[in-house]
Amino acid sequence: MSHLESQWILAEVPEIPPEVGRGMPEILVRMLLQRGVEPDQMEAFLHPRLRHLQDPFLLPEMQAAVDRILCAVDRHERICVYGDYDVDGVTSVTLMTEVLAAYGARVRSFIPRRGPEGYGLNQAALSRCMQEGAMPDLMVTVDCGTASVDEIAYLKEQGVDVIVVDHHELPPAGKPECVAVVNPKCGSDTDIDFSYLCAAGVVFKLAHALLKTRQLEHFDLKNYLDLVAMATVADIVPLVEENRLLVRHGLRLMENTHHDGVKALLEVAQVKGPLTSADVGFRIGPRINAAGRMDQPEEALATLRSKNMDEARQWATRLDVHNRERQSEEQRIHRQALECLESGGYQDDPVIVLGSRDWHPGVVGIVASRMMRRFHKPTFIIAIDEEGMGKGSGRSIGGVSLMDAINANRDCLEAGGGHAMAAGISVHEDQIDCFREGFSKYVLEHVDVKDRLPRLNLDVEIDFSELSLDFLNSYELLQPFGSANQEPMFMTREVYLTESPRELKNHHLKLSMKQKDCWQSAMFFGAGERALPPQPWDIAFTINRNVFRGRVSLQVVIQDVRAHRKED
Structure with missing residues (x-):
């Protein structure tokens, strides 16, 4: 090579x-x-201490969320915790559900399936959620919901109150109308900036606020720092301020974790202490993510919520199997992408844009990362469904903003969003060449050659x-x-x-x-x-x-x- x-x-x-x-x-x-x-x-940087944690009520709309949750507990209302299928979402669902259960709440959890339902709070997933259990009185969305204006309006029409606990950006239409949106990116009346938190970090702050309001004698929130650390590392949020503190203490706790599911994951991944963020990022996180990528997110949740070591080992072993399947699928797609790059004559293009009907949508992001690192070019890898609609994941190099490139080529796309370095697109099969050409043109016209060299x-x-x-x-x-x-x-x-x-x-x-x-x-x-x-x-x-x-x-x-x- x-x-x-x-x-x-x-x-x-x-x-x-x-x-x-x-x-x-x-x-x-x-x-x-x-x-x-x-x-x-x-x-403080070298020796961060838990006593330096800021007051959780400094986050926006925290008081309204705490009041409504405790009201639901006292009234024995039905609560559903709805989260995403990645590490941040699954750990957030686990922590939120465990806290509510500790208060004696009538709580169940739900995670959408990536392939048939897609990300976040969406109508297809909500339909299955309502079929699997009774209509909740209160839904708490974690790691999603901030942009779900229509879906939350629908739930309100059904008589369901909603609390959003999230860390994603606000949509142009503004906040959804609900009981509370506990999201540091929604602004604050204070000078304290919590925008670096992942969803599990925000859930941790909500749990802290609940416990400050109504203590629980037999519930120690510190025992859940391993889950928060896992999410913070896996979601690649900045390890600054409280994130650094939470991860430092969470990694130490993980070595002697109270959670059978985490113990079992450490076993199957053959990870031994002292643990580092790399162990979580490259060995633990991928096993949890693999369940979501292979459309079995409930198995990741079952692993983390296991209360029996034998059961936990069984679930963790299943996640390990999913991870091996994911690795095999990744290797197959990567090999085919290399062949496609050569056979299509795209080697000299300043970008890589490849698609196939034979590629799994849950794995294309990983392949895009591998191709980007190997060739040092901004890359989109696209999985195309039977109707010819492609879902692509993009990864970029320093100096090339994927969002700027997407905005410059909206005419070729059905949808697109994300960040400068990682983004997703929806594109019809017959428009992939159009997008490739427009993406190449954008890079050549807006980014100097020297800025595209690896550094x-x-x-x-x-x-x-x-x-x-x-x-x-x-x-x-x-x-x-x-x-x-x-x-x-x-x-x-x-x-x-x-x-x-x-x-x-x-x-x-x-x-x-x-x-x-x-x-x-x-x-x-x-x-x-x-x-x-x-x-x-x-x-x-x-x-x-x-x-x-x-x-x-x-x-x-x-x-x-x-x-x-x-x-x-």
């Missing part, structure tokens, strides 16, 4: 003011300053001699890593191999390297098919903690290599 060379961009070295970060390694202080952490915030942003230049377990211990205080707090990327210069690379399965390379008088082993994942440059090398790498047979070591994970350059 040919490799597209990245431009390495080393961050400027910030000047460290006197007395700042006394007692900390200098490199750690530099990385904190690079991340915009002010000197007086460093201690590798490097945090710190460091020598092998500076890598140690002591440094690793202080470095790990920067965790959890994720959106808005990316894992630091290091670089070092002029290293040599001490022996030939050893190729492992899946084309991974195990390397032994030397820099001056220091030796260091490293992993270079997926590099077995790549042509390596002549030595000596400069390497870009991340670090992590490796535990093997009880022995702890610092592991170097190479992200890129190039022939050595004295200066950039």
Whole structure:
């Protein structure tokens, strides 16, 4: 496979003011300053504490939501918790349902099926919801509902009160008319900004508000931080402010979780502590998402709500099976997409837009991500149904806004929305070529070639001699890593191999390297098919903690290599 060379961009070295970060390694202080952490915030950033959580009643319409829920509890009304089928939605449904059940509420839960019903609060899913149980007196939507103006109006006509607990953007038509819309993106009367929260984070704040209003002796909300952490990482929301605090504590709790379903997921994924956000993002989250992608979201919910370890293991095993099916389907579609790219003669296009009637709509987003990373081009992969209507998922590169491109090509599309870096479209089969051509034209006219080249942003230049377990211990205080707090990327210069690379399965390379008088082993994942440059090398790498047979070591994970350059 040919490799597209990245431009390495080393961050400027910030000047460290006197007395700042006394007692900390200098490199750690530099990385904190690079991340915009002010000197007086460093201690709170490195050691976030739960007592720093803000008052939940600072979120909009929280009081109205609390009052209506407690009223429903006291009146023994029927409550339905309706959520989305991804990790954020399933964990939100779990937490909201558990809290209401702890109050003795008459509560049931419902999650729509992605394929036949689609995302969010929609009429097809509502019809099945009403068939499966009695008409509720109160519906609490989590991770959806903010844009469901018509559906909520319909529920109101049926005599159903609605509370929306969400984090998505407001539609142009404004908020739906309902009891309360607890959504930080709906504005606030205070200066506190909670817009970074995922849905599970907002549900956690609602649960906190309920418990502040009416305490429950045998319910400890802290025991649910593992679910909140799971959702926050999987939904790729910024790991800032309270998100950072919730994830830090939630990951620690997950290692000794109170939830049988989470224990079972850790078992089937073969994840052992200490847990990181990468474990959640790449090993736990995909198993929960796989159920929704394969149209079995209720199985993910059953896993998280299990109260029996044997039952939890059975459900977690089913999620693992769904995940393997998803992986197999992903590999098949990815292989066909590569063939389609070549056979269609689209290799030289500035974008990738491919579609097929043989592709599963639940997997095209993952394939789009793989194609985007492999070719460093903005990509849409489209699954077309029997009627010729395509549902596509897009992923972009820095410098190219998918939303701007969609808005410039509305004439070719049935619908489209999302964000600059990830978006979805609905397009008829016979309009895919039109969209591809318009998308290509937009990119060529609005984005310079240099802005479409791959870039590798490097945090710190460091020598092998500076890598140690002591440094690793202080470095790990920067965790959890994720959106808005990316894992630091290091670089070092002029290293040599001490022996030939050893190729492992899946084309991974195990390397032994030397820099001056220091030796260091490293992993270079997926590099077995790549042509390596002549030595000596400069390497870009991340670090992590490796535990093997009880022995702890610092592991170097190479992200890129190039022939050595004295200066950039």
